[in-house]
């Protein structure tokens with residue numbers, strides 16, 4: 001019998017016959033509840049929190065929920081293939097792990113362990129610029145598995161140039177440039193606890209190991225670590241960038257470039273005109289602009305504007321396999337999974353990330369089949385009905 005991601009459910013049931021139950025819940029809300037209960041209030045608040053009144057994060061979920069799948073019957077979905085061609089590579093499924101910085105606040109094994117879990121399933125791992133482990137060390141933990149580098153495009157061109165060179169030398173193949181975080185947003189949950197990971201020395205590993213960054217410090221990092229953190233906070237973002245500045249990145253990166261944080265169809269067109277290869281329709285999980293459009297509501301407009309010119313990816317609100325299906329139906333080629341894997345990681349390290357990847361892909365495989373599809377790329381908007389809010 002062909003192997004399917006869906007087989008994970010029988011693995012769970014069969015293990016149950018010997019008394020073994022999964023170490024983590026399969027339901028994403030229960031996973032989040034458990035994380036809230038077990039992990040430290042500062043770290044879990046940082047992960048779960050969002051901008052302002054939290055309305056964007058809620059809207060992300062509500063928008064996905066408003067779209068309902070209309071399953072089709074008798075379509076021979078016996079043998080399924082989730083393989084997805086994207087940006088010149090073949091992925092086992094339309095899924096990658098979203099860039100999430102500062103992972104050592106959740107588990108001491110940090111990014112290397114999360115990346116190993118992704119690598120073991122062939123799922124691309126997108127390493128954040130703000131990782132707690134230097135990008136070279138994470139690359140080493142991954143062998144030759146697919147890895148992408150997320151750039152915080154900061155104020156210092158030499159640091160940017162150096163990051164791109166280091167990432168390329170370490171085998172990161174796709175550059176994901178995050179546009180929606182030139183400034184850290186107003187985040188009440190963190191403010192009320194006065195908790196910011198960087199001030200605990202987390203999330204600056206790529207910077208403090210970088211010769212160009214160090215050249216901007218008055219004293220060596222070990223002599224004045226706080227000054228290094230303040231220097232990082234001063235330069236990680238640049239609110240002065242405009243579209244023509246992208247030429248600099250295009251010039252210094254040989255490979256696909258994807259812009260993360262695009263919500264407006266006109267910005268998607270500007271991205272295509274700038275010669276990049278893809279966009280991630282994303283509102284950063286509601287962590288940047290409170291009151292913003294839900295990412296799923298922005299997706300069809302962006303897909304209509306540039307779907308034939310750019311690879312359209314999606315994140316912000318993906319919790320389940322059904323959400324993956326809906327994002328594909330609304331025009332995404334693949335999705336990035338964010339908070340759910342971070343909770344799995346916080347609760348059970350590398351095994352927790354593996355668990356979450358398998359849950360999402362098993363449910364996606366089943367949703368696909370039970371809705372009448374044997375492949376992700378046959379899913380279209382006709383598979384959805386939109387219900388009133």
Ligand SMILES: Cc1cc2nc3c(=O)[nH]c(=O)nc-3n(C[C@H](O)[C@H](O)[C@H](O)COP(=O)(O)O)c2cc1C
Pocket residue numbers: 046047048098099100101128129130150178260282283284285286315316317318337338339340342
């Ligand atoms: C704790 C945390 C840290 C994040 N760090 C980064 C980052 O360093 N770079 C980035 O581009 N996005 C970052 N993101 C945003 C994610 O890549 C992604 O857009 C977001 O998590 C999607 O929303 P969701 O997790 O609610 O689905 C972070 C998100 C969280 C929750």
Ligand SMILES: CCCCC(=O)C(=O)O
Pocket residue numbers: 101130181184284287
């Ligand atoms: C300065 C923000 C870096 C991490 C990040 O992107 C997030 O917390 O959402």
